[in-house]
Amino acid sequence: MGTRLLERKGLFHKFVYGGVPVRNLLRRQMPSTRPAAIAGLYRYPVKGLSPEPLPRVVLGVGQTFPADRRYAIENGPSGFDPAAPAWLPKSHFLMLMRNERLAGLRTRFEDRTHLLTIQEGGREVARGDLETAEGRASIEQFFTANFAADLKGPPRVLLGGGHSFSDVARKVVSIINLSSVAAIEAAIGRPVHPLRFRANLYLSGWPAWHEFELLDKTLAIGDVRLKVVKRIVRCAAVNVDPESAARDLDIPHTLMRRFGHGDCGVYAEVIAGGAISVGDAIATEEPKLV
Secondary structure (H helix, E strand, C coil): CCHHHHHHHHHHCEEEECCEEEEECCCCCCCCCCCCEEEEEEECCECCCCCEECCEEEECCCCCCCCCCCEEEEECCCCCCCCCCCCCCHHHECCCCCCHHHHHEEEEEECCCCEEEEEECCEEEEEEECCCHHHHHHHHHHHHHHCHHHCCCCEEEEECCCCCCCCCCCCCEEEEEHHHHHHHHHHHCCCCCHHHHCCCEEEECCCCCHHHHHCCCEEEECCEEEEEEEEEECCHHHHECCCCCCECCCHHHHHHHHHCCCEEEEEEEEEECEEEECCCECEEECCCCC
């Protein structure tokens, strides 16, 4: 492996919290005798836009991460009714699967003020309070002016109270096993940034693909309980590099060719709520004998 590739690998595998780069979370994950633990927590306030790292999060029963996919940018009329929000396929929205330029934007959402700030090329290009018509209009004007080639109609910032614009209809959290990402990286022979998979929880300490053995089982993180309900089928969004915004890999094809499936990660439902933090241990809860 050449020097430039090693440098790229070191750069792209750094999770960032508070602007401080931390160690490569994929390095030397297998084999490991350490207990499984949370390596990173992320939310995505606007579907398709920047991930936001969290040191700690409080989960509610039957809910997503707070503010995760709370908003979406409608790409042409979808029929979405904020007064009666219902799940819609992601094809109705701007999304990384088709609109990789989104990865070139750097966004930040402030919970208290509902303010979304968008930067591009290191400078602020738009900001607006997403809970006000005026603020949403400011964001919509930016996408109208700068994403014309991607639009099928006027872009509109959508929100629906507690609705989540997730890729699945049920309210879930998404989990990625970093050892599975490392296995994909080994199969491709190139660095694979974990944030390509846009998960809520990144876990270290499991063997590769161990998450698939946990369907219908319960994960324990302190007082929190997560029931694993579904494997995540990967789409072309994971082909987009979250740093460069380049569509530079074909991960779904690699998964099928090398592993015989197109999946990476699992969805889980919150069945007992509470707080979780980066570094918390995670265990599989044994079924109770009756």
